[in-house]
C-alpha cells in the first residue's frame with residue numbers, strides 16, 4: 001500500500017487520489033519555440049528514482065497536491081514548494097470551460 005502526503009489532510013492511501021502526471025513547467029507562450037511546446041505537451045522524464053508529480057485528492061479535500069515519489073521504492077514525500085500545484089489548478093479550470101462546471105449547480 002502506498003501512502004501519499006496530502007498537504008491538507010495528512011498521509012492517506014493512494015487509492016483516494018487520481019494520478020495527474022509529472023509536474024512540468026509551462027513555457028512562456030510568447031517566447032516558446034515549437035520544440036519547447038512539444039516537450040511540455042508530450043515529453044516526460046519517467047525516471048527510475050525521485051520524480052515530482054501532481055495528484056488529485058478526489059476522495060478527500062478535492063485539491064491538487066504536489067508529491068515527490070520514488071518510482072523504485074514507492075516512497076513518497078511532500079514536494080518542497082508544492083504551491084506550484086496552484087498554477088496547474090488554474091490551467092485545469094481554464095480548460096474546463098466547455099465542461100460547464102463553473103456554470104452553477106444543476
Ligand SMILES: [Zn+2]
Nearest residue numbers: 006009057061
Ligand atoms: Zn487532501
